[in-house]
Amino acid sequence: MNNNQIVLTIDMEDWFHSLDYNPSSWSNYQRRVEFTTNKILELLEQKKSTATFLILGDVAANHPDLIKQIYRAGHEIGSHGFDHKFIYQQTKEEFRDDLRRSINYLSDLIGKRIVTFRAPYFSITKKSFWAFDILKEEGIKIDSSIFPVINHRYGIPDNPRLPYQLSNGLWEWPITTYKTFLGNIPFAGGFYFRFFPGFLLRFFISSLQNKQEPILFYFHPWEFDYEQPKVENISFFLNFRHYYGLKNNFSKLTELLNNVSTISISEGIDLLK
Numbered sequence: 001m002n003n004n005q006i007v008l009t010i011d012m013e014d015w016f017h018s019l020d021y022n023p024s025s026w027s028n029y030q031r032r033v034e035f036t037t038n039k040i041l042e043l044l045e046q047k048k049s050t051a052t053f054l055i056l057g058d059v060a061a062n063h064p065d066l067i068k069q070i071y072r073a074g075h076e077i078g079s080h081g082f083d084h085k086f087i088y089q090q091t092k093e094e095f096r097d098d099l100r101r102s103i104n105y106l107s108d109l110i111g112k113r114i115v116t117f118r119a120p121y122f123s124i125t126k127k128s129f130w131a132f133d134i135l136k137e138e139g140i141k142i143d144s145s146i147f148p149v150i151n152h153r154y155g156i157p158d159n160p161r162l163p164y165q166l167s168n169g170l171w172e173w174p175i176t177t178y179k180t181f182l183g184n185i186p187f188a189g190g191f192y193f194r195f196f197p198g199f200l201l202r203f204f205i206s207s208l209q210n211k212q213e214p215i216l217f218y219f220h221p222w223e224f225d226y227e228q229p230k231v232e233n234i235s236f237f238l239n240f241r242h243y244y245g246l247k248n249n250f251s252k253l254t255e256l257l258n259n260v261s262t263i264s265i266s267e268g269i270d271l272l273k
Protein backbone atom coordinates (compact mmCIF):
# COMPACT_ATOMS: atom_id res chain seq x y z
CA MET A 1 0.00 0.00 0.00
CA ASN A 2 1.34 3.42 -0.71
CA ASN A 3 1.47 5.71 2.26
CA ASN A 4 -1.46 7.82 1.23
CA GLN A 5 -3.88 4.95 0.69
CA ILE A 6 -6.33 3.81 3.34
CA VAL A 7 -8.80 0.94 3.29
CA LEU A 8 -12.37 2.22 3.44
CA THR A 9 -15.17 -0.02 4.67
CA ILE A 10 -18.86 0.86 4.87
CA ASP A 11 -21.16 -1.25 7.05
CA MET A 12 -24.38 -1.14 5.08
CA GLU A 13 -27.20 -1.09 7.58
CA ASP A 14 -30.11 1.26 8.08
CA TRP A 15 -30.36 3.72 11.00
CA PHE A 16 -32.50 1.40 13.14
CA HIS A 17 -30.56 -1.85 12.76
CA SER A 18 -28.21 -1.15 15.66
CA LEU A 19 -30.88 0.48 17.84
CA ASP A 20 -33.62 -2.17 17.76
CA TYR A 21 -32.37 -5.72 18.25
CA ASN A 22 -35.60 -7.36 17.13
CA PRO A 23 -35.77 -8.08 13.34
CA SER A 24 -39.54 -8.60 13.51
CA SER A 25 -40.03 -4.92 14.40
CA TRP A 26 -37.83 -3.53 11.59
CA SER A 27 -40.79 -3.23 9.23
CA ASN A 28 -42.10 -0.43 11.51
CA TYR A 29 -39.26 1.91 10.58
CA GLN A 30 -38.75 4.18 7.61
CA ARG A 31 -35.97 2.87 5.37
CA ARG A 32 -33.46 5.66 4.64
CA VAL A 33 -30.24 3.93 3.63
CA GLU A 34 -30.51 4.61 -0.09
CA PHE A 35 -30.16 8.40 0.01
CA THR A 36 -27.01 8.47 2.15
CA THR A 37 -25.44 5.56 0.30
CA ASN A 38 -25.83 7.49 -2.93
CA LYS A 39 -24.10 10.49 -1.35
CA ILE A 40 -21.17 8.25 -0.39
CA LEU A 41 -21.08 6.69 -3.86
CA GLU A 42 -21.00 10.13 -5.52
CA LEU A 43 -18.15 11.24 -3.29
CA LEU A 44 -16.15 8.10 -4.01
CA GLU A 45 -16.74 8.55 -7.73
CA GLN A 46 -15.49 12.15 -7.60
CA LYS A 47 -12.38 11.00 -5.77
CA LYS A 48 -11.95 7.97 -8.07
CA SER A 49 -11.69 5.86 -4.94
CA THR A 50 -13.00 2.40 -4.09
CA ALA A 51 -14.31 0.85 -0.87
CA THR A 52 -15.67 -2.36 0.58
CA PHE A 53 -19.39 -2.28 1.37
CA LEU A 54 -20.23 -4.88 4.01
CA ILE A 55 -23.93 -5.47 3.49
CA LEU A 56 -26.48 -6.54 6.06
CA GLY A 57 -28.75 -9.24 4.57
CA ASP A 58 -31.84 -7.29 5.58
CA VAL A 59 -30.58 -4.27 3.62
CA ALA A 60 -29.80 -6.40 0.57
CA ALA A 61 -33.25 -8.00 0.65
CA ASN A 62 -34.93 -4.56 0.75
CA HIS A 63 -32.60 -2.74 -1.67
CA PRO A 64 -31.29 -5.33 -4.16
CA ASP A 65 -30.83 -2.76 -6.95
CA LEU A 66 -28.76 -0.51 -4.70
CA ILE A 67 -26.37 -3.39 -3.95
CA LYS A 68 -26.00 -4.14 -7.68
CA GLN A 69 -25.38 -0.44 -8.32
CA ILE A 70 -22.59 -0.38 -5.69
CA TYR A 71 -20.99 -3.44 -7.25
CA ARG A 72 -21.25 -2.06 -10.80
CA ALA A 73 -19.52 1.14 -9.61
CA GLY A 74 -16.43 -0.98 -8.94
CA HIS A 75 -16.64 -1.47 -5.18
CA GLU A 76 -16.22 -4.71 -3.27
CA ILE A 77 -19.30 -6.34 -1.73
CA GLY A 78 -18.88 -8.22 1.57
CA SER A 79 -21.18 -9.62 4.24
CA HIS A 80 -22.27 -8.01 7.51
CA GLY A 81 -24.47 -11.03 8.43
CA PHE A 82 -28.20 -11.23 7.82
CA ASP A 83 -30.01 -10.21 11.00
CA HIS A 84 -27.41 -8.05 12.80
CA LYS A 85 -26.96 -10.35 15.79
CA PHE A 86 -24.07 -10.42 18.25
CA ILE A 87 -21.95 -13.45 17.33
CA TYR A 88 -21.22 -14.34 20.94
CA GLN A 89 -24.95 -14.49 21.69
CA GLN A 90 -25.52 -17.14 19.02
CA THR A 91 -24.76 -20.84 18.93
CA LYS A 92 -22.28 -21.99 16.29
CA GLU A 93 -25.19 -23.40 14.27
CA GLU A 94 -27.17 -20.16 14.43
CA PHE A 95 -24.14 -18.15 13.33
CA ARG A 96 -23.42 -20.50 10.44
CA ASP A 97 -27.04 -20.30 9.26
CA ASP A 98 -27.13 -16.49 9.41
CA LEU A 99 -23.75 -16.21 7.65
CA ARG A 100 -24.65 -18.73 4.94
CA ARG A 101 -27.98 -17.01 4.30
CA SER A 102 -26.25 -13.65 3.84
CA ILE A 103 -23.41 -15.00 1.67
CA ASN A 104 -25.79 -16.90 -0.60
CA TYR A 105 -28.14 -13.95 -0.96
CA LEU A 106 -25.37 -11.48 -1.83
CA SER A 107 -23.48 -13.90 -4.08
CA ASP A 108 -26.63 -14.60 -6.11
CA LEU A 109 -27.37 -10.88 -6.33
CA ILE A 110 -24.02 -9.82 -7.78
CA GLY A 111 -23.01 -13.09 -9.47
CA LYS A 112 -19.74 -13.34 -7.57
CA ARG A 113 -18.82 -15.28 -4.44
CA ILE A 114 -18.57 -13.17 -1.24
CA VAL A 115 -15.17 -13.48 0.50
CA THR A 116 -15.12 -10.65 3.06
CA PHE A 117 -16.99 -10.34 6.34
CA ARG A 118 -17.52 -8.04 9.30
CA ALA A 119 -19.45 -9.17 12.39
CA PRO A 120 -22.31 -6.99 13.65
CA TYR A 121 -21.04 -4.85 16.57
CA PHE A 122 -17.46 -6.14 15.97
CA SER A 123 -18.69 -9.10 18.02
CA ILE A 124 -15.81 -11.50 17.43
CA THR A 125 -14.25 -11.37 20.88
CA LYS A 126 -12.40 -13.93 22.97
CA LYS A 127 -15.83 -15.48 23.65
CA SER A 128 -16.43 -16.12 19.96
CA PHE A 129 -13.06 -17.02 18.41
CA TRP A 130 -14.78 -20.18 17.19
CA ALA A 131 -16.35 -18.00 14.47
CA PHE A 132 -13.07 -17.92 12.51
CA ASP A 133 -13.28 -21.60 11.55
CA ILE A 134 -16.90 -21.25 10.48
CA LEU A 135 -16.03 -18.18 8.37
CA LYS A 136 -13.24 -20.16 6.67
CA GLU A 137 -15.51 -23.16 6.06
CA GLU A 138 -18.15 -20.91 4.47
CA GLY A 139 -15.66 -19.44 2.00
CA ILE A 140 -14.68 -16.19 3.72
CA LYS A 141 -11.06 -15.19 3.09
CA ILE A 142 -10.86 -11.82 4.86
CA ASP A 143 -12.44 -10.89 8.17
CA SER A 144 -12.51 -7.40 9.71
CA SER A 145 -14.40 -7.94 12.98
CA ILE A 146 -11.83 -7.36 15.69
CA PHE A 147 -11.61 -3.99 17.42
CA PRO A 148 -8.47 -3.94 19.62
CA VAL A 149 -10.00 -1.67 22.27
CA ILE A 150 -11.95 -1.85 25.51
CA ASN A 151 -15.71 -1.51 25.01
CA HIS A 152 -18.67 -2.97 26.85
CA ARG A 153 -20.04 -4.69 23.75
CA TYR A 154 -16.90 -5.66 21.81
CA GLY A 155 -13.16 -5.48 21.73
CA ILE A 156 -9.96 -7.48 22.28
CA PRO A 157 -7.59 -4.83 23.71
CA ASP A 158 -4.46 -7.00 23.48
CA ASN A 159 -5.13 -8.30 19.94
CA PRO A 160 -2.54 -7.53 17.23
CA ARG A 161 -3.45 -4.14 15.72
CA LEU A 162 -2.19 -4.68 12.18
CA PRO A 163 -3.50 -7.10 9.52
CA TYR A 164 -2.32 -10.71 9.88
CA GLN A 165 -3.09 -14.22 8.73
CA LEU A 166 -4.62 -16.73 11.14
CA SER A 167 -3.35 -20.30 11.32
CA ASN A 168 -6.38 -21.48 9.31
CA GLY A 169 -5.43 -19.14 6.45
CA LEU A 170 -8.09 -16.48 7.07
CA TRP A 171 -6.85 -12.88 6.98
CA GLU A 172 -7.84 -10.59 9.82
CA TRP A 173 -7.73 -6.81 9.43
CA PRO A 174 -8.59 -5.22 12.80
CA ILE A 175 -10.14 -1.75 12.94
CA THR A 176 -7.29 0.75 13.05
CA THR A 177 -6.39 2.24 16.43
CA TYR A 178 -3.73 4.60 17.72
CA LYS A 179 -1.44 2.88 20.22
CA THR A 180 -0.49 4.63 23.46
CA PHE A 181 1.06 3.36 26.70
CA LEU A 182 -2.40 3.52 28.27
CA GLY A 183 -4.00 1.40 25.57
CA ASN A 184 -5.28 1.71 22.02
CA ILE A 185 -7.35 4.76 21.07
CA PRO A 186 -10.16 4.13 18.57
CA PHE A 187 -10.63 6.91 16.01
CA ALA A 188 -11.00 5.36 12.56
CA GLY A 189 -14.73 5.55 12.07
CA GLY A 190 -18.13 5.35 13.69
CA PHE A 191 -18.76 7.32 16.87
CA TYR A 192 -15.04 7.94 17.43
CA PHE A 193 -14.62 9.71 14.10
CA ARG A 194 -17.67 11.85 14.86
CA PHE A 195 -16.41 12.58 18.38
CA PHE A 196 -12.80 13.64 17.76
CA PRO A 197 -12.07 17.08 16.28
CA GLY A 198 -10.44 17.22 12.87
CA PHE A 199 -7.00 18.22 14.12
CA LEU A 200 -6.78 15.10 16.33
CA LEU A 201 -7.98 12.85 13.53
CA ARG A 202 -5.29 14.34 11.26
CA PHE A 203 -2.69 13.76 13.98
CA PHE A 204 -3.66 10.08 14.43
CA ILE A 205 -3.61 9.48 10.67
CA SER A 206 -0.30 11.21 9.98
CA SER A 207 1.37 9.49 12.97
CA LEU A 208 0.39 6.07 11.64
CA GLN A 209 1.39 7.06 8.10
CA ASN A 210 4.82 8.09 9.43
CA LYS A 211 5.18 4.62 10.97
CA GLN A 212 4.04 3.12 7.64
CA GLU A 213 1.17 1.32 9.36
CA PRO A 214 -1.73 0.33 7.08
CA ILE A 215 -4.98 2.11 8.01
CA LEU A 216 -8.59 0.87 7.85
CA PHE A 217 -11.64 3.07 8.43
CA TYR A 218 -15.30 2.08 8.88
CA PHE A 219 -18.51 4.10 8.51
CA HIS A 220 -22.25 3.47 8.33
CA PRO A 221 -24.49 5.32 5.83
CA TRP A 222 -26.79 6.49 8.66
CA GLU A 223 -23.88 8.43 10.16
CA PHE A 224 -24.34 10.94 7.32
CA ASP A 225 -28.11 11.25 7.81
CA TYR A 226 -28.62 13.93 10.44
CA GLU A 227 -32.37 14.10 9.83
CA GLN A 228 -32.97 10.50 10.81
CA PRO A 229 -35.78 9.79 13.32
CA LYS A 230 -35.15 9.32 17.03
CA VAL A 231 -35.91 6.03 18.72
CA GLU A 232 -37.56 6.29 22.14
CA ASN A 233 -36.65 4.13 25.12
CA ILE A 234 -32.98 3.63 24.43
CA SER A 235 -30.31 4.31 27.02
CA PHE A 236 -28.72 7.73 27.32
CA PHE A 237 -25.39 6.16 26.41
CA LEU A 238 -26.67 4.46 23.26
CA ASN A 239 -28.54 7.63 22.27
CA PHE A 240 -25.35 9.70 22.59
CA ARG A 241 -23.23 7.19 20.67
CA HIS A 242 -25.75 6.97 17.84
CA TYR A 243 -26.78 10.59 17.34
CA TYR A 244 -23.67 12.56 18.32
CA GLY A 245 -21.94 14.56 15.59
CA LEU A 246 -24.10 13.50 12.65
CA LYS A 247 -24.53 16.98 11.22
CA ASN A 248 -20.89 17.70 10.32
CA ASN A 249 -19.93 14.16 9.57
CA PHE A 250 -20.28 14.25 5.79
CA SER A 251 -17.98 17.27 5.55
CA LYS A 252 -15.50 15.44 7.81
CA LEU A 253 -15.61 12.44 5.49
CA THR A 254 -15.15 14.73 2.49
CA GLU A 255 -12.11 16.30 4.13
CA LEU A 256 -10.67 12.87 4.88
CA LEU A 257 -11.11 11.82 1.26
CA ASN A 258 -9.49 15.06 0.09
CA ASN A 259 -6.32 14.00 1.87
CA VAL A 260 -6.10 10.26 1.18
CA SER A 261 -7.14 7.84 -1.52
CA THR A 262 -9.19 4.81 -0.55
CA ILE A 263 -9.17 1.18 -1.61
CA SER A 264 -11.20 -1.92 -0.78
CA ILE A 265 -10.08 -4.38 1.86
CA SER A 266 -9.35 -7.08 -0.76
CA GLU A 267 -7.16 -4.60 -2.66
CA GLY A 268 -5.43 -3.74 0.63
CA ILE A 269 -4.70 -7.39 1.46
CA ASP A 270 -3.37 -8.02 -2.08
CA LEU A 271 -0.93 -5.14 -1.56
CA LEU A 272 0.25 -6.59 1.76
CA LYS A 273 0.83 -10.12 0.44
Ligand SMILES: [Zn+2]
Binds near residue numbers: 011084119
Ligand atom coordinates in the same frame (compact mmCIF):
# COMPACT_ATOMS: atom_id res chain seq x y z
ZN1 LIG B 1 -23.55 -3.25 12.00
